[in-house]
Amino acid sequence: MCRVHRVAYELFSGPIPNGLVLDHLCRNRGCFNPNHLEPVTRAVNNLRGVGFMAAHARKTHCPKGHPYDEKNTQIKNGARRCRACISIENRRYREKQKAAREAQALQLV
Structure with missing residues (x-):
């Protein structure tokens, strides 16, 4: 066959x-x-x-418009991720954590 x-x-x-x-x-x-x-x-x-x-x-660009190129692309577990978006997400996370720590410190005073 x-x-x-x-x-x-x-x-x-x-x-x-x-x-x-x-x-x-x-x-x-x-x-x-x-x-x-x-x-x-x-x-x-x-x-x-x-x-x-x-x-x-x-696809040549991430949903936010950043290019998928050698410098800006991370491949993790076979998935392609935008380094610029990862950086933005990490910065927002750190700012949120810092604000939470400061709010908690104000409540303790």
Whole structure:
């Protein structure tokens, strides 16, 4: 058993290289036109898709508008985070903690 698009590609274009999968360039998974198929890695195929992960990976800026670049991007547990936003969040947290300590000190007086 083999999917028809794989058979069509191999008949007209040759064998699919090891470790590669066929990407439907036309985005129609039912299509078996060999001209619409390209062998790529699974990662490339997933990133070219229309799913949540692919859409997220294509983003170039965080929701606050900071760029996702080498300098400003932190990757933790596979998740991409904006260093500028982390810095802002940490500053707000420290200010909130300081205000709470000062309020508590005033109550003790």
